[in-house]
Amino acid sequence: MNMASLLKSFTSLICILLTCLQTIGSTEHENPPRIAIIGAGIGGTSAAYFLREHFGPDVKIDVFEKRSVGGRAATILFNDEQYEAGASIIHPRNMYMVNFTKLFGLEPLGGAESGKLGIFDGKDMVFSTSDWGVVTMAKMVWRYGWDVFSIRSYINDHLFTEFLKIYDIQSLGYSFTTVADLLLAMNETFVELTKKSIDDVLKDAGFSERFINEFVMGALRMNYGQKLGLPAFVGSVSLAAAGESGLWSVKGGNKLVPQKLLESSKATLIEATVTKVTFQDDVGPMYEVEYAKNSDGKDAGPNRREYDVVIIATPLHDKVTDIKFEEFPKPIHNFPQPFHTTVATFVEAKPNISYFGYSEVCHFPDVVFTCDKDLYFNSIGKHHPVEGTSETESENKNSIYKIFSNAVPTVQQIDNLFADKNDLRIVEWLAYPQYNIGDELPPFVLHDQLYYINGIELAASALEMSAIGAKNIANLIVNHWTGNMDKIDEFSWRDESLKTDKTEL
Known part of the structure; x- marks a missing residue:
């Protein structure tokens, strides 16, 4: 066989191999799993x-x-209207949830868990915000120094700035076989934050014990039903929503x-x-x-x-x-690891303001954190329907409150918290892990x-x-x-x- 024939045969062989490779590639593409x-x-x-x-x-x-x-994003029918019973809060920096909402033409419902905030220690309301911003700021500084303002900068610097990298990493197609490696991809310190307690980390950062024992404890009990000592990473995620403006939910649930x-x-x-x-x-x-x-x-x-x-x-x-x-x-x-039992109790009632040390209902907070680890309820919040505040609700003499607790409350415990009750619903579910x-x-x-x-x-x-x-x-x-x-x-x-x-x- 002369050189020309050899070259022709070699060229034909290369063409066949390329065709086979293209076929293999297209078959893999044409036959998804x-x-x-x-x-x-x-x-x-x-x-x-x-x-x-x-x-x-x-x-x-x-x-x-x-x-x-x-799944755990669920609603409950109460007085002919739907209320969020499970996952109810979305942060404005939750890019997937934000963009899903835009993609499907869903309407954000602002003001989630908003209003006046109080922190209750089981005996007294140790702190509460005011209708007046200047008064609230003065009360915050008097009670907590600048900690309540510093926490936002701290969370932004130590969580959000690094956390937001995950969206770009994932858009480039990268993936990780373990949760630890995914956290490491965002920041090398994130895995370490799962091995340290949130209170130790915040103490090391210079935050006061009063702020940690009251404000931080209250946020952890409301969001995860757990106390100081849980890992710093999940604790930081919890604090990202505490006191944050712009929190929202989806209209309709x-x-x-x-x-x-x-x-x-x-x-x-x-x-x-x-x-x-x-x-x-x-x-x-x-x-x-x-x-x-x-x-x-x-x-x-x-x-x-x-x-x-x-x-x-x-x-x-x-x-x-x-x-x-x-x-x-x-x-x-x-x-x-066990999962944590969360109980959401919905009550149409007036708050028993004397139990919290108030004499006038107009001063009572819309949301109450608790900072006593042994108290039978974690938080109380005035709750609105998933379609937004209705005329029926605004005209009703009583409001709808949602109580979070770690066990089903007794009749006496409900009576301690509320007066003039009209209706009550209880939702009990395994909501999230018990963090250690x-x-x-x-x-x-x-x-x-x-x-x-x-x-x-x-x-x-x-x-x-x-x-x-x-x-x-x-x-x-x-x-x-x-x-x-x-x-x-x-x-x-x-x-x-x-x-x-x-x-x-």
């Missing part, structure tokens, strides 16, 4: 939305939910966000309880998901479906989830193509944290499925310029 998402809260529905964005119209996504879409995310994702909702995930170590789909439909005897099951990828978007903790994982090379169990210093942060990857969104809750539980966890999982799945390993647990993005002031994602 079959994905199961277990849980239709904000984590599961935002994951479905992000994955549809990544893979396009051909990806098959099934979302399993045993209760209702929205925050549950509208996951509902719209699910609708936009075009995922198939399967109203069922997942009982088992089985690893299939052979050719074909990697997992079999077994479930029982939520029906009155129809399709009694068990039912089974096969998937390439499974996402756990519900807490793997005792008393919350009971999914069995079978045939895995290494056992997969629930995580040991040094708790091990879970992985996002439980096994090959088995992912766990709610691991992020062990760092801090919030709507935005769940959305961040979901975006990380979506990036992980895309990177694993396409073989783009250089964006997994890598920090090369540090060489790129990150803009932490972006408002549109």
